[in-house]
Amino acid sequence: MSRSPGTRRVPTLAFACALGVAAFAAAASLPAAAQSPAPGAGKAMEQFVPIAIYRTGPYAPGGSGIYGAYADYLALVNARDGGVNGVKLVYEECETGYQPDRMIECYERQKAKGPTGAAAFTPSGTGGVYALIDRMTADKIPSVTIGYGRTDSSDGRVFPYFFPLISNYWSENTATIRYIAEREGGLEKLKGKRIANVVMDFAAGRETQAILDAQAKRYGFEVTTFPITPPGLDQRAVWLQVRQYRPDWVLFRGWGAATPTGIKEAARAGIARDRIIGWWWSGSEEDVTPAGDAAKGFITAQFHATGPNYPVFEDIKKYVYAKGAGNVEENRIGSVYYVRGVLHGVAVTEAMRTAMKKFGNRPLTGDEVRWGLEHLVMTSERIKELGLEGLMPEIKVTCADHEGDGAIRFQQWDGAKWTMISDWIKSDQSMVRPLIEASAAQFAKEKGITARDCAGETN
Structure with a gap:
């Protein structure tokens, strides 16, 4: 089942969440997509966002904190902003236990949901990234991993769908x-x-x-x-x-x-x-x-600051937790793992917002979100607008650089x-970039991949 703000998490084996009928009705009444015909045209203005989580296993505190906070940020964007440019975010948890085989199962279960399929997928662990490279590339669904993942996937010429953002x-x-x-x-x-x-x-x-x-x-x-x-x-x-x-x-x-x-x-x-x-x-x-x-x-x-005293967290408390719709314990808001989950949400939704400038205000395909990620620019001004001032560094992602050159x-x-x-x-x-390019080139050689020419791509 899917989830939107206003519903409380019910801990089932897959930790799926429920989306109320009213949310579907509200989403269906939103304006038509700005660009037509388009993927998802004529369907509800909803964007499906899968959440691969691990609330169980030896690393459960990290999984619950990061990906619970990811869901909280998506809930905030729905409740406070009405979604991303009128497109409601429908999200669903899938329990991986931090096991690559279960991450593959979650990915296959979730990748085609929604009117345009998954906007992006967050393999919950570097092992999962390695396991999913071929599948996600073939399906044209971007992987967003804030502060983890396969390091050489920072070379977007060889790994167009993998984004180890902020810092690798x-x-x-x-x-x-x-x-x-x-x-x-x-x-x-x-x-x-x-x-x-x-x-x-x-x-x-x-x-x-x-x-x-x-x-x-x-x-x-x-x-x-x-x-x-x-x-x-x-x-x-x-x-x-x-x-x-x-x-x-x-x-x-x-x-x-x-x-x-x-x-x-x-x-x-x-x-x-x-x-x-x-x-x-x-x-x-x-x-x-x-x-x-x-x-x-x-x-x-x-690669970020911590603490509860940031405007974004006040908004999450007001629009999500005050309605009983939080996904983790409220006292964890502003903790290290929680901040990372929020940054995942920021990256995905801001990439969607960026992509909509090109493709229109409508549900996007994974490939369109990939384009948005490759043109994502988080300036200090935008970071402040989102209530994140001081919490994260500026980043600029490009076709060739999927890291964004963040600081530590x-x-x-x-x-x-x-x-x-x-x-x-x-x-x-x-030192870093030559090693990344050499490793990525070796991967391309082994896989028979022709690296993309990013010379004509600009932000």
Whole structure:
């Protein structure tokens, strides 16, 4: 079943949501599409948006927070704005358990729903992105993954339907090394330093090895990788090995319950938490609270700010939660995972709004939304209009660049809350982009893909 504002989530196995009859009637009475004939013409002015979620499994806090907030933002756009330019958003949850095979099942179940099919799909996990590349490309449905996904899919010439927006793993890693250099007194001070790379041994965890090796070669530091077997509930041996290595800094790519487990083992091994920098998937409240005092001083990368005091969250409380239509616990509004879900909603709806300038105010096909994503420009003025000022960096997406060249900040846990401890730090695209293009070119060669010519595409 589908969902619109005003209905309360009923926790079923698929976590599907209900859309009231009144919402269908209101949507049907909206003006006809601006461009005719067109996909969806003559049908209800509704846009179907699937939500692949994981409310179950070892990583459930991330899935419920991110994709519940994604639904909340879609509900806000319906309730406050009447949809996107008069097109109501009909959305539906499908439970994946963070398993790639179940993500495929959800995708196949949801991709053709609505008058024009799915506007976009959010594979809930990097493993799901890898599993769905061929299917989504063939179906011309864009993948939107804020801060995750296959890094080389940032090259839109080879991956036209994949958008790891704001920042990808390689960009994050270069910004992290730049932050460490700032702490050490300059990039030249990295020479001879030892960095331990403690990572979950799955697709997302392994994503940064290539860029980290390249940085080590350029700056003269030493890096040794210490893999963690998922779900990462027994890490004592790993952290004892890290202690024996005697690193100057530790990069920690934990996920779910593996993060507080790792933080506690690091404390037990006598490794200073303010010398450990987590990726952004180790940087939520749910990651550090279970670790107690052991988490104090822990630092992570972040591509957005956090906290409840932003206009967009006040609107969500007013238009969604006040009506009993929220999708997560209200006290999680403004938390790290919640912010990421809202940013997913912003990306998809703003891409739709952008695409409608070309294709008309009507339900869009996935390919048309893909065009909107490739022409998405989030200026500081637009970010402020949406009630997000200070929450996210400016981004500009193009045909060739599906990342958007966002910036990174660093936050530190003080025992009760995250505090930002850096300004926005730009990634080193002089290193990142050549590696992305080389990896994408290799993928294109293996798959027999001819890369698109983006020379004539402009925003």
